[in-house]
Amino acid sequence: MTTNILIVGAGAVGAFYASRLALGPNTSVSVICRSNYRAVFASGFSITSPKYGSYTFRPSRTFANPKEAVDSNIIWDYVLVSTKALPDVSDDSEILVGLLKEGKTSVVLVQNGLGVEEPYVRRFPGATILSAVTVVSATQTEPGVIKHNRWTRISVGPYLLGHTDESETNEVQRKAIDSNTKFVGLLKDGGIVDADAYSHAKLQMVRWHKIAINASMNPSAVLSAGTTNQAMTLDPELSRHLRGVMEEVLSTAPKVLGTPLPKEFATPDAILTSTSKNTSGSKPSMLLDWEQGKKMELEVILGNPMRTARERGIEMPRLQSLYALLRMAQQNRDSVKKENKL
Numbered sequence: 652m653t654t655n656i657l658i659v660g661a662g663a664v665g666a667f668y669a670s671r672l673a674l675g676p677n678t679s680v681s682v683i684c685r686s687n688y689r690a691v692f693a694s695g696f697s698i699t700s701p702k703y704g705s706y707t708f709r710p711s712r713t714f715a716n717p718k719e720a721v722d723s724n725i726i727w728d729y730v731l732v733s734t735k736a737l738p739d740v741s742d743d744s745e746i747l748v749g750l751l752k753e754g755k756t757s758v759v760l761v762q763n764g765l766g767v768e769e770p771y772v773r774r775f776p777g778a779t780i781l782s783a784v785t786v787v788s789a790t791q792t793e794p795g796v797i798k799h800n801r802w803t804r805i806s807v808g809p810y811l812l813g814h815t816d817e818s819e820t821n822e823v824q825r826k827a828i829d830s831n832t833k834f835v836g837l838l839k840d841g842g843i844v845d846a847d848a849y850s851h852a853k854l855q856m857v858r859w860h861k862i863a864i865n866a867s868m869n870p871s872a873v874l875s876a877g878t879t880n881q882a883m884t885l886d887p888e889l890s891r892h893l894r895g896v897m898e899e900v901l902s903t904a905p906k907v908l909g910t911p912l913p914k915e916f917a918t919p920d921a922i923l924t925s926t927s928k929n930t931s932g933s934k935p936s937m938l939l940d941w942e943q944g945k946k947m948e949l950e951v952i953l954g955n956p957m958r959t960a961r962e963r964g965i966e967m968p969r970l971q972s973l974y975a976l977l978r979m980a981q982q983n984r985d986s987v988k989k990e991n992k993l
């Protein structure tokens with residue numbers, strides 16, 4: 652039987668994983684596009700990768716908007732969301748209205764940040780939600796052209812609010828776990844060998860750990876006027892600052908989650924050392940968004956961890972400073988843009 656997969660947010664990450672999932676036996680992968688619709692409808696995605704070479708991926712169906720996908724009447728097994736997570740701009744869970752069939756469709760969120768699942772749980776309380784964190788470097792250099800630079804790690808776990816590894820599992824939760832295992836299998840079939848299935852609890856640990864990297868590197872690259880990750884690690888004061896942010900996140904996570912982070916997770920030292928060797932000159936996504944005048948994922952990368960900790964009486968002063976400064980910088984930039992248009 653065919654596994655129908657729909658990608659919502661067919662940009663760098665969405666199109667890259669779509670192209671791999673499409674290689675599995677009996678998978679049919681369709682996409683909802685936005686600004687890249689004309690290019691993708693005409694020629695599909697052109698993908699280059701140091702690992703998989705250069706190839707064209709033609710989605711089974713290319714939809715111009717969510718309505719077209721709803722009108723297709725296809726029953727989706729997986730709806731993979733890989734839009735930028737910008738809850739201060741839009742509630743992207745709305746795009747999924749009419750696309751989910753209860754008991755059949757799983758939503759897979761491939762997005763950075765904390766709390767990205769919440770809008771989907773609120774809108775679709777009975778839906779199966781899988782939460783995914785990826786360490787990948789990819790960009791859409793022009794509409795429909797995807798450059799995969801490096802890494803393919805993707806960790807996926809069922810989102811089972813309130814479930815710990817010790818809790819008993821009910822039937823609905825077991826279904827989500829099965830769907831999770833199947834989805835990771837589909838990624839592996841597509842050649843993503845470092846796709847891993849996690850429990851709900853462990854996936855949230857992975858999310859916090861990724862926050863340590865994103866919340867240190869991304870805002871600092873913007874606030875230091877465009878410094879690359881490698882250059883930041885090689886500057887003694889900036890490197891000390893990055894370590895301070897990472898330590899703040901990694902010491903807060905166990906207090907919020909109620910359990911220590913696994914010993915195998917990379918330490919701030921290991922992250923700094925490996926980043927200092929990354930000569931690619933790559934810029935973090937928040938810096939690219941800032942340079943292009945786009946909204947940055949400030950709420951999910953800085954605001955949500957800070958607020959989640961604060962609700963438990965824990966302050967994160969380094970994150971708070973980064974958040975307050977960048978949120979105002981973004982607000983000021985947007986007001987200037989608006990004034991200039993008037």
Ligand SMILES: NC(=O)c1ccc[n+]([C@@H]2O[C@H](COP(=O)([O-])OP(=O)(O)OC[C@H]3O[C@@H](n4cnc5c(N)ncnc54)[C@H](OP(=O)(O)O)[C@@H]3O)[C@@H](O)[C@H]2O)c1
Nearest residue numbers: 660661662663664685686733734735736762763787788789
């Ligand atoms: N890129 C990476 O290397 C990387 C690595 C790890 C994690 N991530 C995370 O993965 C997520 C996706 O990032 P990305 O780099 O792939 O972003 P991206 O290249 O900007 O792709 C997002 C896509 O979503 C589309 N989109 C947004 N709203 C839509 C809507 N309402 N309807 C249809 N399409 C819509 C955008 O269309 P438009 O172009 O029209 O806006 C764009 O094609 C983010 O949370 C990011 O932090 C990215």
